Amino acid sequence: MGPAEVRRHARAGGPGGGPRGRWPSRVRGERRVRAPTIYDLAERAGVSIATVSRALNAKSGLSSATRARVLAAVEELGYVPNGTARGLSYGATETIGMVVATRTTNVAQASEEHVSLLYVDAVIRGAERSAQRTGYALLLVSIRPRSGWEAAKRMVGRTDGLVIVDRAVSEDAMTWLAERHPVVALAWESPKGNEIVVRIDNSDGTRLLVEHLVHVHGHRELGVVRGPASSFDAAERWRTVERTAAAAGARIVGTWTGDFSASSGERIGRAIAEGTGPRPRVLMCMNDQMAVGVLNVFAQQGIAVPDEVAVTGFDDIVISRYLRPPLTTVRQPAEELGATAVSSLFDLATGKGIPGREIVLATELVVRESCGCRAAAWRPADAAPPDGLLAATSDGAA
Amino acid sequence: MGPAEVRRHARAGGPGGGPRGRWPSRVRGERRVRAPTIYDLAERAGVSIATVSRALNAKSGLSSATRARVLAAVEELGYVPNGTARGLSYGATETIGMVVATRTTNVAQASEEHVSLLYVDAVIRGAERSAQRTGYALLLVSIRPRSGWEAAKRMVGRTDGLVIVDRAVSEDAMTWLAERHPVVALAWESPKGNEIVVRIDNSDGTRLLVEHLVHVHGHRELGVVRGPASSFDAAERWRTVERTAAAAGARIVGTWTGDFSASSGERIGRAIAEGTGPRPRVLMCMNDQMAVGVLNVFAQQGIAVPDEVAVTGFDDIVISRYLRPPLTTVRQPAEELGATAVSSLFDLATGKGIPGREIVLATELVVRESCGCRAAAWRPADAAPPDGLLAATSDGAA
DNA sequence: TACCATCACGTAAGCGCTTACTAGTAAGCG
């Protein structure tokens, strides 16, 4: 076995290539060598590149001596496989794309918007965790309001599947994407095409919350802060409030419409505080962020929560438990949403997943104090359930 | 010019390849066609693949008629370039890797840890935003405590540069990485190798905070909740507290050591609340998360903040402004940190950046109410600066 | 009218890797 001929076509400065990356290999005294390839490894170990590849990928049909020789060369040269080349050859990138929407580019507004991003951050984290478990990486791309979905399109050629979060693209775009790539949509209406939809059970959580307010606290008149008309979640929650309230014998005495942001909650809170009419005794906000805004204004205006007005939210974002009073809300399992999205993508890949399927995750009533319940004791970072009052599942049960 | 011969080497089921991805092209009735390549475009438009490539990349030397023909074919076929192939050929992936550390995998503990992740989330967001501006995507990888840095290593072969957040890898690993890839380290000590370090000015912010407590509120005795010994930030903040306190004529009357988590803050808060000795009148927590824990315990135990004990933090995480009382802290520009990291990476690429350089971002004192200042009025989502008392920059000034 | 830029496009090599196919060799068997 003559030591394999190596160094093919002597890199005649032809097209493509050069050292790894377009990036200059030597900038201002920086020392960075050309990244070794399997050709270098092969030369070093005295084998062919096929053998190197087999050794690297732990394929069978190799003597352990040869394998050891190759792995030694890997150490000596500090070899790292070129994922791009691997992906091209192997036919899979081992990457999952995550497309999220960014509401604002405005830096001044950024800190305000942070609050609304907490939810997406959690989804991303869950997805990353799930992807990591199978050795995949997450390619993150955000889409600005007017920027179009070109960025999402480009992801098709760079990933093995796509997770679209929360209306980051239009319906047409979704269809286009799902026609040619495995796609999972989060918080989307029922699938029309190949995409798998993962969302939460808005109606169950909303129902539990309404029933808690009516049956435990005896409220018969509800105020509601609705979400934007464009939101599927907002619509579903509102529908359920109407239906459940009627069934439970309660009346809706006032509605306000926000856009899911904390500042819209503040606007509404101010309107209520400064209004002359009778205030509702309870204000159901259709998400936590608006509740945060309302709570802030009420604190400022000296309106006691929950004694004068009870306030509730929806989502259970991280900050809700740290508010004063801690916010009673419905937990939406954001991390699990992300994790489920990724595993559904894998299912789609292995043929186990059913295109066009819909997966609904359970929500959970989280009773804290803003509804009028009293925490009997504290547990780390959160309130214990009020003493015996409620039948519904409480916070931290998991 | 005879219409170019197309469809080379008739795909004889050879190695590699097949339709895009390892993923089956047809799962349970799902319709997904083989992704069109430039060969398909070339055939459709009646030109060669070189011409297609030139049209796609807006190169010159093409008649506008030909270009239009190619672009029409793109629309008709729904073509998306294969980023992997492009990356391999072009020599750049147009992707930036972001390596972050995950503290826990434990799902039950997850909600507790969320708080500590807020900071990293913000950094990621900033980086993504910055990358997006130049058409780059972010490849996100997290590293678990014991998982080793293999994942980071693999990123070298899949990205054009790496951002390492907050000690996600060891020093040796950092050196190894920086030797063969453009690397920016966040919250790292001074660079020893090629890496560029971006961090915040811990000492300036800490100094302002100490001086505020001493000169504005007249505190002469400070309690300090220190961070973990392993943290560079914690050490620097602590050093500055000691130095500045001495210079300002104040004494440190007690120190406790936490690990930067909210739960360690609760532990310490409990120890202080239940302890028999005299309580410090002010407690400087070296990050916000520990302050959150302290505040929670104090609320539970009926200790008035700031009247009995003033509490301060460091970081200005999102929730700090919504705590009761709103937390006085030092703002660390997390998003800017991420954005700066990415732009430094680009600088490194274009030769403008200096390897081994250190970039320090300014911090800002954020006076709210937990220090004893009183908000005169509220502004959206935050408190206005206390009336005339302070010289330091206040929150929301931007 | 011969010649030479210029333009528009085609040809083909090569990016680094995986893998089907092939070949050589040692062991097993009648």
Add this chain to the structure above:
DNA sequence: CGCTTACTAGTAAGCGCTTACGTGATGGTA
């Protein structure tokens, strides 16, 4: 002792794209 079988390892094609070179056609100039 010739022949099959099982390993091990090499050869080369091909993944989809970019781009250095070539090559006709065109038009301008001497």
